[in-house]
Amino acid sequence: MDYKDVYSLSMVFSQKIWDIVEAWPYFAKDTTGKQLVRSADSISANMKEGFGRYFFKDRNVFNYYSRGSLFETHCWLEKANARKLIAQEEFEDLLKDHDLLHVEINKMIKNTRDQSSHK
Numbered sequence: 674m675d676y677k678d679v680y681s682l683s684m685v686f687s688q689k690i691w692d693i694v695e696a697w698p699y700f701a702k703d704t705t706g707k708q709l710v711r712s713a714d715s716i717s718a719n720m721k722e723g724f725g726r727y728f729f730k731d732r733n734v735f736n737y738y739s740r741g742s743l744f745e746t747h748c749w750l751e752k753a754n755a756r757k758l759i760a761q762e763e764f765e766d767l768l769k770d771h772d773l774l775h776v777e778i779n780k781m782i783k784n785t786r787d788q789s790s791h792k
Contacts, residue, residue: 679777680720683739686770687713690746693759701758709749715742716774720781729789736782743778747771 674682690713694706716739723735750771754764 674777674780676720676724676781679774679781680717680724682770682774682777683717683720686767686774687717689767689770690750693763697758701756705749705753705756705758709746709753712742712745712749715739716746720778729785733782733785733789736778736785740775740778740782743771743774 687710691710694702694710697706719735719739719742723732723739726732726735747768750759750764750767753759754761759767
């Protein structure tokens with residue numbers, strides 16, 4: 674996958690989360706939901722900000738932030754699952770998306786690091 678594919682995958686991932694959280698009751702949405710949506714949205718936002726950086730090392734800083742937001746999202750998904758806000762099947766599907774994003778963001782980090790060392 675190239676950058677655009679990983680970015681698109683992260684956008685779809687955050688939209689799935691938005692669609693799920695949107696249906697939650699107020700208290701769940703105001704507490705767990707806001708945190709979950711913000712962390713998921715931050716994955717693609719950091720990717721995009723990093724892509725706009727001139728230096729590869731700067732770009733990778735934001736790739737690391739993106740990966741950090743991905744892990745934060747995992748935490749909030751676990752909490753939502755434990756609080757029975759997400760159906761088990763939805764939770765498992767989101768974890769598959771999470772795992773794929775994790776692999777692809779790691780590849781982006783490695784590729785960007787390799788580009789940086791060849792400059």
